[in-house]
Amino acid sequence: MNIDEINFDEKGLVPAIVQDARSKAVLTLAYMNKESLKMTIEKGETVFYSRSREELWHKGATSGNIQKVESLHYDCDQDSVLVQVTPAGPACHKGDYSCFSNSLINKKPSPKEEPYAIIDKLRDILAERKATLPEGSYTSQLFQEGVDRIAKKIGEEAGEVIIAAKNNDKDELSMESADLLFHLLLLLTDRDVSLEQVLSVLEQRHQ
Incomplete structure (x- = not known):
C-alpha cells in the first residue's frame, strides 16, 4: 500500500x-x-x-x-x-464485541433461504466469546482452558460420531456431528484460523 x-x-x-x-x-x-x-x-x-x-x-x-x-x-x-x-478484546468502549450492536433491521433468513447461515452466526458468537470471555459461558471456559482442552473435546466428539455411525442411528449421528462441528469451529477460532482458509484448501485440492 x-x-x-x-x-x-x-x-x-x-x-x-x-x-x-x-x-x-x-x-x-x-x-x-x-x-x-x-x-x-x-x-x-x-x-x-x-x-x-x-x-x-x-x-x-x-x-x-x-x-x-x-x-x-x-x-x-x-x-x-x-x-x-x-x-484481543472488545472493540467497543462499552465492552461489546462490536460497536454495531444495535439494530434497526435484522431480517433472519430461514434455513431454506440460507441453509448455512448458522455457520456464520456461530463464527460471530465464537469470535465474540474469545474477545470478551463472558463469565458463565461454556465457550469462554474452553478458550481459557486452552488448546489442549479444546482438542480433547474434539477427540471425544469424534468418537461419539463414530459410535453413532456404527449404530446406524441417524438422529444421534446428526446431534453428535453438530457437536463435532461446533468444537472444530471453536478450535479454528482459538488458533486464529479462518473458515475461509480451510475452504481454500478444499478448493485447491478439488482443482
Missing part, C-alpha cells in the same frame, strides 16, 4: 472500517490520518485519530484490547480503508 494514494479529506482524515478477520463481523468505524495509518502499518496494530480529543490513539494501549492487523485495503475511490484484524 502506498499511503500517498489515499485521498484524505479536508481535515486530513480517512474513515477506517475495522472488520474481524475470522468472523467477518464489522467491529467499528474509526478515522485515521496519514500519521496513524503509517503507524498502523508499522506496528501491525490499529492506531486511529480521535476527532474529539484531536490526538492519535493506539487501540488497546491501556485496555489491552489491541487489534492485530491481518490485512489493509482501500476502496475504489481511495477515500476509505478496510482493516481486517484479530481482536
